[in-house]
Amino acid sequence: MLVLSRKPKESIVINGNVTVSVLRVDNDNVRIGIEAPMEVPVMRQEIYNEIRLNNQAAAGSANIKPKIKKLVNN
Amino acid sequence: MPHNDCQAMLTIEHTIPESVSPSAERPEGIPLHFDGGLLGFEANKQFELISDEELKPFQWLKGMDADQSFLVIPPAFVVGNYSVEISDDDVALLGIQSTEDAQVICIATYHANETVTINLKGPIIFNQQTGQARQIVPLNAAELSLCHPMGN
Numbered sequence: 631m632l633v634l635s636r637k638p639k640e641s642i643v644i645n646g647n648v649t650v651s652v653l654r655v656d657n658d659n660v661r662i663g664i665e666a667p668m669e670v671p672v673m674r675q676e677i678y679n680e681i682r683l684n685n686q687a688a689a690g691s692a693n694i695k696p697k698i699k700k701l702v703n704n
Numbered sequence: 705m706p707h708n709d710c711q712a713m714l715t716i717e718h719t720i721p722e723s724v725s726p727s728a729e730r731p732e733g734i735p736l737h738f739d740g741g742l743l744g745f746e747a748n749k750q751f752e753l754i755s756d757e758e759l760k761p762f763q764w765l766k767g768m769d770a771d772q773s774f775l776v777i778p779p780a781f782v783v784g785n786y787s788v789e790i791s792d793d794d795v796a797l798l799g800i801q802s803t804e805d806a807q808v809i810c811i812a813t814y815h816a817n818e819t820v821t822i823n824l825k826g827p828i829i830f831n832q833q834t835g836q837a838r839q840i841v842p843l844n845a846a847e848l849s850l851c852h853p854m855g856n
Contacts, residue, residue, distance in 0.1 A: 668793035671740055673841050680850055681826035681841070682744030688813040688823070689745070689772050698775060699758050701820060701855065 736830050736837040743826060743839055748772060762812065775812040782822045782852060788842040790829060798831045798838060807832045821851040
């Protein structure tokens, strides 16, 4: 992992098209601004992780058709 | 362009369609293209949305790049008052001109204890004119359930 020190209002440029700026530091809270092309998804890591794990759990659904069929018919 | 959490150009109030569009009845399915893949499966971009008479109102989202199928359902069959707020970037990326262009489906998970939950927090939005699709995190995600129990 690359580790850099930044002050408020300073930024980091990633790949020439993503800018991460430190807007404000307030005790243990850091406000961050992100500028990225709209096709680059930007989201909080805990939300990304929970949806990713949910997708992975759901991916094996194809072989459970008889069980879903039973559920639909009830 | 700064990302603004408070900005929402489009809110979709999802309701059960009164008539099924002709394209939904095609047996070969509706091609959907995910530029960014699904979260956790970013490499798989091409899917088909396939109706299954025996599983209505569930449908299959079948992967074309990988042997991978998801059970999906329009959220109106799950909760009565589902609405998602979509960012301007997502609206622009999907080329959505009006709310009629936008369709919403949610991924279902079958659990070992024989229950089914629906992911309302990370819905799939697609433009039914173009087939462009994206799994999004809506601006109102905090009020949406990741594992909404089905059939209750």
